[in-house]
Amino acid sequence: MVESLYNVENENPAIWVFLEHHDGVLEGVSLELLSRGRQLADVIGWELTGLLIGHQVASLAEEAIALGADRVILAEHPLLEHFTVNGYVHVAQQALLEYQPSIFLSGATPDGRDLAGRLAVRMRTGLNADCTDLRLDPKTGILICEVSGFGGGVLALIEMETHRPQMATVRPGVFVPGEADSGRAGSLVSLEFDLPPEIIQTRVVERVSGESLDLTQLPILVCGGRGIHGHFEWMYELANLLGGDVGATRPPVDEGHIERQRQIGSTGAICRPKVAICFGISGAFHFIVGIQEADMVIAINNDPKAEIFDHADYCIVGDTHEIVPALIQEIRDWKMEVGD
Amino acid sequence: MPQTQIILDDTTWEELLELTHGAAAVCFQCGVCTATCPWGLVREETLSVRSYMRAAQLGLHKNGNEDLWLCTTCAQCEAYCPRGVEIADVFRGLRYLAWKRNQPHHGLSTLLWSVYWNNNPWEQPPSQRANWAKDLAAPQFDPEKHEILYYVGCTASYDSRAQKVARALVKIFQAAGVSFGILGEDEPCCGEEVLSVGHKLYFREMAEKATKTLRERGVTQLVTTDPHSYDAFKNHYNDAIQPLHYTQYLAHLIDQGRLTPRSPIPNSQSLITFHDPCYLSRHNAEIEAPRKVLSAIPGVELVEMPNIADDTLCCGGGGGRMWLETEAGERFSDLRVEEALSTGARILATACPYCIACLEDSVKAKGIEDLAVMDVAEIVAKNIVESALHER
Amino acid sequence: MSTLHIVVCIKVVPKPEEIAVDQETMLLIRDGVRSEINPPDMNAIEMALKLKDQYGGRISILSMGPLFFADYLRAPLAMGADHIYLMSDRQFGGADTLATTYTLAAGIRKLGNVDLIFCGEESSDGATGQVPAGLAEWLGINQLTQMDEVVIDPKKKLARGRREIKGGHLTLETPFPVVISAKTACNEPRFMDYTIKPWAFEEGRITIWRREDLEVEDDHIGLSGSPTRVSGLKQAPGRSRQRKFLKGNPAEIANQLGKILQATS
Numbered sequence: 001m002v003e004s005l006y007n008v009e010n011e012n013p014a015i016w017v018f019l020e021h022h023d024g025v026l027e028g029v030s031l032e033l034l035s036r037g038r039q040l041a042d043v044i045g046w047e048l049t050g051l052l053i054g055h056q057v058a059s060l061a062e063e064a065i066a067l068g069a070d071r072v073i074l075a076e077h078p079l080l081e082h083f084t085v086n087g088y089v090h091v092a093q094q095a096l097l098e099y100q101p102s103i104f105l106s107g108a109t110p111d112g113r114d115l116a117g118r119l120a121v122r123m124r125t126g127l128n129a130d131c132t133d134l135r136l137d138p139k140t141g142i143l144i145c146e147v148s149g150f151g152g153g154v155l156a157l158i159e160m161e162t163h164r165p166q167m168a169t170v171r172p173g174v175f176v177p178g179e180a181d182s183g184r185a186g187s188l189v190s191l192e193f194d195l196p197p198e199i200i201q202t203r204v205v206e207r208v209s210g211e212s213l214d215l216t217q218l219p220i221l222v223c224g225g226r227g228i229h230g231h232f233e234w235m236y237e238l239a240n241l242l243g244g245d246v247g248a249t250r251p252p253v254d255e256g257h258i259e260r261q262r263q264i265g266s267t268g269a270i271c272r273p274k275v276a277i278c279f280g281i282s283g284a285f286h287f288i289v290g291i292q293e294a295d296m297v298i299a300i301n302n303d304p305k306a307e308i309f310d311h312a313d314y315c316i317v318g319d320t321h322e323i324v325p326a327l328i329q330e331i332r333d334w335k336m337e338v339g340d
Numbered sequence: 341m342p343q344t345q346i347i348l349d350d351t352t353w354e355e356l357l358e359l360t361h362g363a364a365a366v367c368f369q370c371g372v373c374t375a376t377c378p379w380g381l382v383r384e385e386t387l388s389v390r391s392y393m394r395a396a397q398l399g400l401h402k403n404g405n406e407d408l409w410l411c412t413t414c415a416q417c418e419a420y421c422p423r424g425v426e427i428a429d430v431f432r433g434l435r436y437l438a439w440k441r442n443q444p445h446h447g448l449s450t451l452l453w454s455v456y457w458n459n460n461p462w463e464q465p466p467s468q469r470a471n472w473a474k475d476l477a478a479p480q481f482d483p484e485k486h487e488i489l490y491y492v493g494c495t496a497s498y499d500s501r502a503q504k505v506a507r508a509l510v511k512i513f514q515a516a517g518v519s520f521g522i523l524g525e526d527e528p529c530c531g532e533e534v535l536s537v538g539h540k541l542y543f544r545e546m547a548e549k550a551t552k553t554l555r556e557r558g559v560t561q562l563v564t565t566d567p568h569s570y571d572a573f574k575n576h577y578n579d580a581i582q583p584l585h586y587t588q589y590l591a592h593l594i595d596q597g598r599l600t601p602r603s604p605i606p607n608s609q610s611l612i613t614f615h616d617p618c619y620l621s622r623h624n625a626e627i628e629a630p631r632k633v634l635s636a637i638p639g640v641e642l643v644e645m646p647n648i649a650d651d652t653l654c655c656g657g658g659g660g661r662m663w664l665e666t667e668a669g670e671r672f673s674d675l676r677v678e679e680a681l682s683t684g685a686r687i688l689a690t691a692c693p694y695c696i697a698c699l700e701d702s703v704k705a706k707g708i709e710d711l712a713v714m715d716v717a718e719i720v721a722k723n724i725v726e727s728a729l730h731e732r
Numbered sequence: 733m734s735t736l737h738i739v740v741c742i743k744v745v746p747k748p749e750e751i752a753v754d755q756e757t758m759l760l761i762r763d764g765v766r767s768e769i770n771p772p773d774m775n776a777i778e779m780a781l782k783l784k785d786q787y788g789g790r791i792s793i794l795s796m797g798p799l800f801f802a803d804y805l806r807a808p809l810a811m812g813a814d815h816i817y818l819m820s821d822r823q824f825g826g827a828d829t830l831a832t833t834y835t836l837a838a839g840i841r842k843l844g845n846v847d848l849i850f851c852g853e854e855s856s857d858g859a860t861g862q863v864p865a866g867l868a869e870w871l872g873i874n875q876l877t878q879m880d881e882v883v884i885d886p887k888k889k890l891a892r893g894r895r896e897i898k899g900g901h902l903t904l905e906t907p908f909p910v911v912i913s914a915k916t917a918c919n920e921p922r923f924m925d926y927t928i929k930p931w932a933f934e935e936g937r938i939t940i941w942r943r944e945d946l947e948v949e950d951d952h953i954g955l956s957g958s959p960t961r962v963s964g965l966k967q968a969p970g971r972s973r974q975r976k977f978l979k980g981n982p983a984e985i986a987n988q989l990g991k992i993l994q995a996t997s
């Protein structure tokens with residue numbers, strides 16, 4: 001079999017987390033991985049290390065340490081200001097070869113996947129993609145990755161015996177970020193590396209943040225039907241709190257409460273969110289077609305016989321006018337608690 | 341929207357001639373079609389049907405033209421055309437040309453792919469086609485044992501509203517002692533929608549495949565839920581499959597005395613008006629059967645709307661329009677429920693899953709409380725079956 | 733300027749709702765299961781066809797898998813692709829990401845002179861989203877992943893792609909040759925062209941490549957080239973909805989809902 005560049009014989013007992021960041025902020029999934037990585041490291045008594053690549057990002061190292069890292073390896077360079085797969089893979093490989101950690105984790109985000117996909121081949125090792133759970137065998141140090149296929153229809157456990165590092169990308173949202181403890185101690189190590197400018201072949205032409213409406217790829221879809229009687233301001237508030245966006249059935253669109261691009265259904269958008277929350281929606285087939293691929297559906301309707309309940313995981317018989325404000329309050333409270 | 345661009349050449353002309361069997365040749369450009377087309381009722385600038393006929397005569401093809409997909413193939417215009425032009429078929433031919441040039445309306449390729457991968461246009465799992473009948477005693481069709489094949493069709497198989505119609509029909513068949521079977525997961529899509537959006541070649545292929553399946557399963561007589569399937573089998577399949585729309589079949593059963601309505605309809609619901617689906621009345625001249633079935637229920641008083649039979653007003657759901665958004669205010673069904681309301685009827689009956697979807701939507705949108713949209717099968721199941729069952 | 737040569741790597745996957753696991757052998761049951769082309773791969777094909785519409789050139793479809801894939805691979809040919817290559821051999825079976833990308837790369841090398849390589853962003857059956865990057869690495873070329881839109885300048889041999897990101901977009905540019913992955917549902921794949929469909933469905937349209945047709949090392953392909961192994965496989969409860977009714981006053985219901993949402997976000 002193809003040999004990895006280092007293997008189980010000469011691995012070091014460490015779990016590495018790729019610290020992804022944009023605009024000076026660590027990605028949510030990196031926080032989640034630090035939290036899970038800490039738990040796994042404690043079980044087996046290994047070290048948790050964050051790999052931080054970028055330009056003028058040292059301050060993020062403190063945050064990573066507060067969130068559980070024992071050590072942060074820092075690689076800074078002006079050419080690393082933006083993520084480019086060539087540049088980051090080049091640097092990450094040098095770090096891996098120097099420290100030879102047993103495990104390397106990154107988020108299954110676009111950048112995380114790009115990095116891990118390439119790095120794994122360069123290291124000649126295996127990679128488990130978009131994992132939904134991670135466990136560690138405390139005796140052998142073997143990482144057991146749970147991956148799901150077929151829209152969650154099949155779950156597989158995958159492991160790797162000799163090749164190193166054990167690599168996995170992890171689906172955002174499966175682990176809960178831990179609490180920051182600014183008193184935690186940890187070390188910061190600068191990586192020595194070379195970075196010939198010509199290896200960076202991808203140019204970031206522009207990075208625009210602003211309005212873009214793509215309901216089909218959202219994690220959380222908050223849908224309002226005729227039964228919310230035009231109160232889309234509630235829908236937007238909820239969606240903002242939950243990090244999602246708003247969709248609607250056809251009638252409120254027809255009545256001018258919301259724009260046509262937000263219509264969900266057979267003649268609207270077909271969406272695949274993690275969660276679709278349906279307020280005051282009867283559950284007509286033409287609408288259901290647009291959310292049937294959702295991982296989870298929650299429905300709120302005051303008619304206990306409403307068809308939507310046949311298509312929902314969680315069903316609430318109640319008046320949207322009472323449930324929505326209560327839910328908004330609830331989520332605000334919980335956001336306050338976690339200090340978001 | 342892509343720019344409209346006109347192409348004129350001999351090949352297109354020949355192609356169109358072949359695709360439309362020269363149907364437009366006899367058109368003398370009187371414009372009656374444009375004047376009678378229901379788009380004129382909802383739009384300031386109506387669909388210029390006449391100019392499409394002209395385009396077909398000349399072999400003109402307008403690239404990227406959205407209007408091409410407006411036609412619901414309702415055939416209202418055909419009923420009035422002094423030259424007997426098969427106008428809906430000319431539209432289908434023009435649409436095929438658009439397919440050939442890779443310029444179908446957005447969303448319609450997805451529809452065809454769904455038919456290709458899923459055997460239904462609704463992107464529903466093929467393995468779940470018979471789920472609606474799970475708890476019903478609807479056996480697999482066996483030519484030795486069964487009088488008819490009940491051909492359910494895609495919409496009644498998957499659309500929860502239309503499933504109620506399929507269930508009602510099963511109840512009626514059972515009550516009338518009809519021995520019937522279904523094909524379940526193996527039921528082929530009839531391809532009606534593929535034809536409507538103009539993909540004539542794919543439709544041909546589907547029709548051949550479906551014919552083969554039906555032959556292999558020993559089907560000679562089938563009864564459809566949907567007037568669109570009925571029309572496809574009757575007028576667009578080469579094979580001698582004998583389709584009946586279920587209203588026709590129920591009318592037979594009544595004639596034969598196998599289905600006898602006994603329990604009277606409640607007074608509050610006795611006024612019923614019937615909306616003729618285009619594909620029953622205009623395309624297939626079936627006007628009597630549904631009325632006969634309804635009238636057989638004691639107490640039913642049929643009241644007619646101004647536009648009936650040949651002159652029925654399309655619900656707006658044919659010709660692929662179920663997959664394309666029609667702006668509020670431009671929906672024919674809104675006008676239709678106003679008509680129904682004017683008759684004083686409490687039930688707006690019809691016999692097509694698309695009509696039900698469109699009409700029910702309009703009733704709700706207008707906030708009308710005392711007009712129920714029901715399928716003939718549902719009314720019968722409610723009011724005939726129980727009495728028939730009592731006799732057994 | 734030489735004509736554009738585009739490769740699209742595609743895969744045939746079972747329809748998700750039909751999938752089942754044999755509890756004894758812990759293998760997926762593939763017999764009698766309806767399949768389809770992996771949906772984002774259809775978007776990749778459409779991306780490639782759009783470029784062909786614009787600039788001409790040819791499109792080769794490359795797939796690795798059992799021979800039954802062949803029936804499904806004709807559809808892209810009928811959509812406008814020019815050649816289909818199916819790498820099919822017992823020895824290729826059981827490949828994980830490392831071995832899969834290695835073998836696909838060998839196929840692409842055999843095709844030679846490739847400008848653009850398209851893939852779907854991920855495949856519905858599991859090996860999610862890592863193939864494009866791995867493939868680019870084996871080939872030592874650039875990558876543009878999860879693209880919603882791609883334009884090229886064939887003269888300068890540059891590809892520019894747009895990726896939707898949270899509340900905005902990112903535009904990247906890179907020289908040929910490049911691996912590009914198409915985001916699921918980023919476009920509407922055209923239906924088959926029925927004037928070419930009969931040709932596409934003729935015998936002999938598909939080139940089958942066996943192990944010996946490719947320059948690969950035995951210990952790099954299939955099961956023996958795959959460092960990872962599956963130690964458990966189970967069928968998750970299907971997509972059928974749970975229909976759990978939550979009870980209580982609005983505040984209590986909001987509390988329960990809050991917990992459910994917290995657990996998923």
Ligand SMILES: Cc1cc2nc3c(=O)[nH]c(=O)nc-3n(C[C@H](O)[C@H](O)[C@H](O)COP(=O)(O)OP(=O)(O)OC[C@H]3O[C@@H](n4cnc5c(N)ncnc54)[C@H](O)[C@@H]3O)c2cc1C
Nearest residue numbers: 225226227249250265266267268280281282287302319320
């Ligand atoms: C060709 C065609 C295409 C269509 N395409 C689409 C499409 O793409 N998308 C789409 O959505 N629809 C589409 N429709 C319309 C579709 O058939 C339904 O009419 C529509 O989805 C119903 O929307 P709704 O559930 O919001 O409204 P309704 O069916 O009126 O349901 C409102 C629900 O709200 C509940 N409710 C009322 N008040 C309250 C309250 N205070 N608290 C809690 N619950 C309350 C009621 O019990 C009811 O169940 C299409 C129809 C046609 C004919």
Ligand code: SF4
Nearest residue numbers: 367368370371373421
């Ligand atoms: S009504 Fe008939 S003859 Fe008159 S313009 Fe229309 S198609 Fe032609």
Ligand code: SF4
Nearest residue numbers: 377411412414415417
């Ligand atoms: S078939 Fe109906 S919609 Fe089409 S042009 Fe004629 S009247 Fe108009």
